[in-house]
Amino acid sequence: xxxxxxxxxxxxxxxxxxxxxxxxxxxxxxxxxxxxxxxxxxxxxxxxxxxxxxxxxxxxxxxxxxxxxxxxxxxxxxxxxxxxxxxxxxxxxxxxxxxxxxxxxxxxxxxxxxxxxxxxxxxxxxxxxxxxxxxxxxxxxxxxxxxxxxxxxxxxxxxxxxxxxxxxxxxxxxxxxxxxxxxxxxxxxxxxxxxxxxxxxxxxxxxxxxxxxxxxxxxxxxxxxxxxxxxxxxxxxxxxxxxxxxxxxxxxxxxxxxxxxxxxxxxxxxxxxxxxxxxxxxxxxxxxxxxxxxxxxxxxxxxxxxxxxxxxxxxxxxxxxxxxxxxxxxxxxxxxxxxxxxxxxxxxxxxxxxxxxxxxxxxxxxxxxxxxxxxxxxxxxxxxxxxxxxxxxxxxxxxxxxxxxxxxxxxxxxxxxxxxxxxxxxxxxxxxxxxxxxxxxxxxxxxxxxxxxxx
Numbered sequence: 001x002x003x004x005x006x007x008x009x010x011x012x013x014x015x016x017x018x019x020x021x022x023x024x025x026x027x028x029x030x031x032x033x034x035x036x037x038x039x040x041x042x043x044x045x046x047x048x049x050x051x052x053x054x055x056x057x058x059x060x061x062x063x064x065x066x067x068x069x070x071x072x073x074x075x076x077x078x079x080x081x082x083x084x085x086x087x088x089x090x091x092x093x094x095x096x097x098x099x100x101x102x103x104x105x106x107x108x109x110x111x112x113x114x115x116x117x118x119x120x121x122x123x124x125x126x127x128x129x130x131x132x133x134x135x136x137x138x139x140x141x142x143x144x145x146x147x148x149x150x151x152x153x154x155x156x157x158x159x160x161x162x163x164x165x166x167x168x169x170x171x172x173x174x175x176x177x178x179x180x181x182x183x184x185x186x187x188x189x190x191x192x193x194x195x196x197x198x199x200x201x202x203x204x205x206x207x208x209x210x211x212x213x214x215x216x217x218x219x220x221x222x223x224x225x226x227x228x229x230x231x232x233x234x235x236x237x238x239x240x241x242x243x244x245x246x247x248x249x250x251x252x253x254x255x256x257x258x259x260x261x262x263x264x265x266x267x268x269x270x271x272x273x274x275x276x277x278x279x280x281x282x283x284x285x286x287x288x289x290x291x292x293x294x295x296x297x298x299x300x301x302x303x304x305x306x307x308x309x310x311x312x313x314x315x316x317x318x319x320x321x322x323x324x325x326x327x328x329x330x331x332x333x334x335x336x337x338x339x340x341x342x343x344x345x346x347x348x349x350x351x352x353x354x355x356x357x358x359x360x361x362x363x364x365x366x367x368x369x370x371x372x373x374x375x376x377x378x379x380x381x382x383x384x385x386x387x388x389x390x391x392x393x394x395x396x397x398x399x400x401x402x403x404x405x406x407x408x409x410x411x412x413x414x415x416x417x418x419x420x421x422x423x424x425x426x427x428x429x430x431x432x433x434x435x436x437x438x439x440x441x442x443x444x445x446x447x448x449x450x451x452x453x454x455x
Contacts, residue, residue, distance in 0.1 A: 019217035020454060021209055022285045022293060023276060024180060026056040026159060028136065029079070030091045031227035031235040032066040034253050038075050040229035040262075045078035047270055053277055056159065056287045058085035058136050061120015062093075064127055076127060083286035085159065086132040089120040092236035092428045094245040098141040102435035106340055106445070109145030114152070121153060133288035134180075136160030139426040144442045147175025148337065157287045161187055161223065164417045165442055170218045171294065171452040173320065175445055176335045178291050178452055186212060186220045190272035192228055192265040202275050209279065217454050219290070222276075229265050231256055236428055243430035294452045299323075300333040310396035313388055313447075314411040320450035321391065321412055322374060328394050329365045337373035338447035339387050342440070347383040351402040352393070356380050364390065374447055387447075412446045 027044065031037035041057070048055050057079050067075050088097060100116065101109045124132050134157035135150050137143070142164045150158065159180040166172070166182030173179070186208045190201035205220070212218040227235055231254035238254045239246060257265065277284060285293065305317035306324035313321045322336050352360075360378045367375045377384040385393065388408025397403045417423045421434035 018281045019213045019215075020283065020293070021212050021217060021279075021281065022219045022283050022290065023279075024056065024159070024219060024221040024285060024287065024290065025053065025273070026058060026085070026136075026221070026223045026287065028060075028087050028138075028223065028225045029057045030060040030063055030087055030138070030225060031230070031254075032060065032063040033235045033239070033251055034227065034231055034256070035070065036230040036256060037227045037235070038067060038070065038072050041226035042072075042075040042078045043266065044224075044226055044229070045075075045082055047266070048273070049078070049081045051270075051273065051277060053273060053284055054082055054286050056083040056085050056133065058087035058134065058159070059124055059132075060087045060091045060138075061089040061117075061123055062091070064120070064123050068127075080128055083133050083288045084124055084128045084130060085134040085136065085157075085287050086121050086124055086155075087136055088138045089117045091138040092240040094240065094243060094428075096139070096141040096428060097137055097143050097146065098424055098435055098438060099429065099433070101143040101145050102437050104145060106145055106148060106337070106441055109143065109441075110148035110152070113143070113146050113149040117146075117149070118153065131155075133157060133286065134159040137162070139428055140164075140424055141426065141429070143438050144175060144445050147177055147445070151176045156291050159221075159287045161221075163423050164439065165415060165446075165449070167315075167415055167449065167451050170212075170215075171290070172449060173297050173452055174449045176297070176337070176448065178294060178297070180219060180221060180287070180290060183219065183221055186218070187222070188220060189222055189224065190268060192224075192268055193261070195264070195268060198268060198272060201272055205276055205279075209282070224269070227254070229257070229262055229269075232261075241427050243428075243433075293455060295455055298333045298335055301327050303327060307395045309391045309394075309408070310406055311392075311409070312411045313391055313408050315450040318451055318453055320448050322447045323450065325374065325391050325394070325447075326368070328391075329361060329368070331365055331368060334372075335448070336368055338445040339374045339376040340444065341376045342444060343377035343384065343386045345377075345384065345386045345389045345407075347380055347385055347405065349405070351404050352380060353402055354400065357393075357397070357403045360385070360390070361394070410443075410446075412449055413443045415449060416443045416446055 136159050140162040142162050158177045169184035171180045188205045191197040208220050233254045235254045239251050301319035306327045308316045364378045378390040392406040392408035420436045
């Protein structure tokens with residue numbers, strides 16, 4: 001008996017010592033054309049509630065309005081048992097977020113995003129009595145200006161999947177938000193149509209689980225759309241493909257699944273969900289809960305790490321380039337946005353006189369305190385240093401005497417996608433849509449990028 005107790009204790013100790021793994025299950029609840037998608041959302045919510053699985057349902061504003069208009073309070077009640085996120089005002093109705101924001105900068109784009117998208121967010125808050133926990137873009141219509149607006153709305157999490165920005169296939173901080181985004185092999189789904197693929201999906205989940213544990217813990221996510229259980233084609237592709245924008249009276253319902261196909265889809269999904277939820281040591285969390293499992297966004301890096309900006313502007317030691325720059329300027333840790341524009345260096349000399357450099361540091365600090373963002377450049381009389389060159393020069397500056405000028409190397413920008421045509425190749429966008437301007441803003445804001453570290 002004593003040996004049995006010792007063995008049980010050892011097993012419990014090993015289980016407790018395993019790195020934490022969190023599973024996020026979320027549904028983009030968006031189809032406001034096909035009524036049977038309402039029933040699919042309701043059944044998914046109820047089936048998961050019965051299993052003790054709390055998911056995040058990211059709801060489109062117009063979807064919520066249509067549910068009200070159809071009198072589907074039963075669907076709203078079922079969804080209310082789960083976490084509620086936001087998935088844009090009209091989803092695929094043109095212009096999509098990336099389309100209209102491609103002509104804006106960071107700050108005016110944030111204002112335009114609020115003008116177009118805030119009504120649906122407020123509707124969800126009024127309907128469910130709680131502020132939506134997260135936002136995710138429709139399709140791959142991602143735009144960095146949304147981060148500024150979402151922070152103003154009180155949103156803390158950006159949760160979706162696309163390739164515009166990422167950090168080693170795990171959550172990261174970017175634009176002041178916790179991003180659950182671009183998780184690569186740690187995004188796992190099971191097929192809803194082919195039973196022969198079920199075992200392979202379980203093995204993929206097991207492989208993701210093992211990989212996350214090997215790296216010391218982390219996040220796995222799975223996502224679906226309720227319309228996948230009701231229709232054989234996506235509702236928006238039927239109506240809004242390649243820039244099409246028909247009048248509402250001309251909208252077409254997507255082709256429906258047969259009853260047998262629908263039941264098979266539920267059976268395959270629920271079997272897989274049961275498999276995942278029974279994983280020992282796995283914690284199922286929602287977008288509302290996930291920030292609690294990561295260290296706070298703002299903390300001060302060791303100055304030795306910050307001085308590495310002299311060689312490479314990157315997320316050294318798990319801190320963003322902006323974190324390092326604030327530390328080098330002796331400013332307290334805080335979130336600040338990246339610069340608005342890419343400036344060039346015009347300063348011609350190889351060294352900067354110490355009094356001029358000290359004034360430049362004071363001016364940079366005053367700008368950051370006033371505007372809560374990094375300046376595009378730092379002025380030395382009538383000449384300037386581009387922000388990367390200033391950061392590298394500051395990081396390598398000697399304690400006294402003239403300061404040698406260094407050229408900054410923006411290695412952090414490698415984590416921003418490069419091929420705009422590929423990254424925005426969504427069936428809804430016009431053919432050839434390639435908003436390089438959005439990726440340029442994203443690169444400028446990469447000064448805020450760093451990995452999210454588990455508590």
